[in-house]
Amino acid sequence: MPELPDVEAFRKTLASCARGRRIQRVEVYDAGVLHGVSPRRLSRDLEGRRFTEPERHGKWLLARTDGPTLLLHFGMTGLLVCCRPDDALHAHDRVVFTVGDDRQLRYRDQRKLKGLWLAGESGVARLLDGQGPDATEIARSDFDALFSGRRGTVKKVLTDQSHLAGLGNLLADEILWRARLYPAHRAGSLTEDQRGQLYTDMRRTLRSAVRAGRVPPRSTWLTGHRDDTDARCPRCGERLRRERVAGRGTVWCPRCQAD
Secondary structure, three states: OOOHHHHHHHHHHHHHHHOOOEOOEEEEOOHHHEEOOOHHHHHHHHOOOEEOOOEEEOOEEEEOEOOOEEEEEOOOOEEEEEEOOOOOOOOOEEEEEEOOOOOEEEEEEOOOOOEEEEEOHHHHHHHHOOOOOEOOOOOHHHHHHHHOOOOOEHHHHHHOOOOOEOOOHHHHHHHHHHHOOOOOOEHHHOOHHHHHHHHHHHHHHHHHHHHHOOOOOOOOOHHHOOOOOOOEOOOOOOEOEEEEEOOEEEEEOOOOOOO
């Protein structure tokens, strides 16, 4: 599932492939990924425009143009790829933007759980209105305030996009493992030291993941072992456990993250 580091990588793909280029043609191969806009209007409003500097907020990518903004959300299986026009169309290429004789930007998505929106500035604000601060930008004081008086679990707070934008299941589990916190620990009962450690580990994890362009399955990371047949903690060797926390499949180490 694309999380903040993946979407940041897609932002860089958009910038390198299409920034400053005129959108010559928009081809919609599956209108099921469009939200609030028809294929005809998408083409009419974007063809002839130029992509400008793209932005990201949490898991949302804002493909700015010199007209309306194209907003992309990648759901569980979405990708943004830069191709040549003569590259074979992939079975899951849903919308294709031709931005020159040598380049196409393609929105590719197998499961089609999210997709594309087109909006002016007020529409962009409405779409992002329910989002919390971006996880890479939140200040320590604001991070602390997220947990104050919360009855839910610490994992629920981390993955609730209205509280904090950008973290998904893999990142939340990785960050909690690094901070040695039980995922179902009550958020409101975290000590100041625990909140500080959690904030530090979140920032460190995000920096590494953004550089990698994904949540990397490294041998020293929890992510590198969570799908092993006999999954064990890379820190202490204890067998990892799985349970549902905040409605999500959660992997944790019962020794390192004892409640």
